[in-house]
Amino acid sequence: xAKTTQPISMDSYEGQEVNITCSHNNIATNDYxxxxxxxxxxxxxxxxxxxxxxxxxxxxxxxxxxxxxxxTLSLPRVSLSDTAVYYCxxxxxxxxxxxxxxxxxxxxxxxxxx
Amino acid sequence: xxxxxxxxxxxxxxxxxxxTFRCDPISEHNRLYWYRQTLGQGPEFLTYFxxxxxxxxxxxxxxxxxAERPKGSFSTLExxxxxxxxxxxxxxxxxxxxxxxxxxxxxxxxxxLVL
Numbered sequence: 754x755a756k757t758t759q760p761i762s763m764d765s766y767e768g769q770e771v772n773i774t775c776s777h778n779n780i781a782t783n784d785y786x787x788x789x790x791x792x793x794x795x796x797x798x799x800x801x802x803x804x805x806x807x808x809x810x811x812x813x814x815x816x817x818x819x820x821x822x823x824x825t826l827s828l829p830r831v832s833l834s835d836t837a838v839y840y841c842x843x844x845x846x847x848x849x850x851x852x853x854x855x856x857x858x859x860x861x862x863x864x865x866x867x
Numbered sequence: 868x869x870x871x872x873x874x875x876x877x878x879x880x881x882x883x884x885x886x887t888f889r890c891d892p893i894s895e896h897n898r899l900y901w902y903r904q905t906l907g908q909g910p911e912f913l914t915y916f917x918x919x920x921x922x923x924x925x926x927x928x929x930x931x932x933x934a935e936r937p938k939g940s941f942s943t944l945e946x947x948x949x950x951x952x953x954x955x956x957x958x959x960x961x962x963x964x965x966x967x968x969x970x971x972x973x974x975x976x977x978x979x980l981v982l
Contacts, residue, residue, distance in 0.1 A: 787970070796871070796958050796973030797910065840909055855900075855960075855971060857909025 757841045762862040771828045773861050775841030778822050786817060786824045789840045791860070797840060801826070828863075836865045869893060871974035873959050879980045880949055887945045888977045892961030899942050900971060901934055902958040910958050916942060917964065949981045 758776040765771045777786070785804055789797035801808055803815040803824070814827040828835060838860040872891045880886050892899050897918050902910035913932070914924045918939040927933070931949075936942040946953055956978050960971040 794956075794976070794978065796960070796976050799970045799972065802970065855902075855910070855912065857911070859907070860909055 757843060757858050759839075759841050759858065759861045761859065762864070764864045764866060765831055766866050767832055768830050771831050771835075771863060773826045773828075773839055773841075773863070774823060775826070776823045777841070777843045780821050780843050784843045786815065786821075787842045787844070787855075788813070788815065788826045789842065789857075791838045791840065797857075800839075831863075831865050833865050833867060836863060838862050871959055871961050871972055873957075873974040873977050875977060876975060877978050877980075879982065881982050882949060882951060884949055885945065885947045886949055886979060887943050888957055888959075888979075890942045890944070890959030890961075890974060892941070892959070893963075893972055896961035896963050896972075897939070898962040898964050898971075899936055900960040900962070901942070901944050902960065903928070904956040904958060904976070905954075913944075946979075949979075951981045954979055954981045 756779060759773060763773060785802055787802040788800045790800050791797040801810055801813050801815045803817050805817050805821060808815045816825045826839060840857050840860040842855050842857060844855060871893055874889045878886055898915060900915040901913040903913055904910040913926050914934050915922060916936040919936050931947045934942060934944045944957060956976045958973055958976045960973045962971045
């Protein structure tokens with residue numbers, strides 16, 4: 754599975770937009786990009802997934818450039834409850850082959866300040 | 868709530884004891900995964916099942932670890948002769964293969980403390 758690199762930590766004030774960028778230079782053709790959020794003492798929670806261009810849902814947006822070697826998770830107007838660790842993962846799609854176990858890095862610890 | 872559930876949520880045991888954790892996946896999810904997470908690290912893959920078949924167990928940390936999913940529904944993870952280094956959060960996740968969904972859904976985890 755492709756290795757990812759993301760900042761260890763970020764701070765943001767409440768109400769601001771937060772962008773977390775992840776590098777994945779060795780992403781394979783059939784790899785998807787997925788972001789998870791994890792609060793202390795809880796399991797990771799799926800935020801968003803994409804393959805290319807831009808994906809938006811009710812929680813976040815995911816921007817993926819044409820070369821797919823990086824991606825940016827955008828959280829609009831963060832609140833204190835968005836303080837968490839955010840993981841960027843890349844892996845194969847649901848082609849029916851492979852185990853699709855997720856390979857997590859250390860993630861980005863986002864701290865939202867009042 | 869029909870999400871992934873795990874029991875117990877917390878377990879304290881003495882070194883050398885055996886422990887067993889249970890995971891109930893989302894109904895009809897045919898893939899079930901076990902992960903371990905230590906403090907400050909992301910979850911680490913251990914093993915997974917497709918229905919009742921365990922398709923990969925090479926990542927299990929030692930032969931003291933074993934997992935089962937006898938009827939293709941709930942799963943158990945057992946650790947025999949626990950050691951202090953086994954202290955961690957054990958996470959279970961499930962996924963529907965072939966349904967066009969790429970997402971793994973995680974349970975709340977079982978936090979193990981070995982004294």
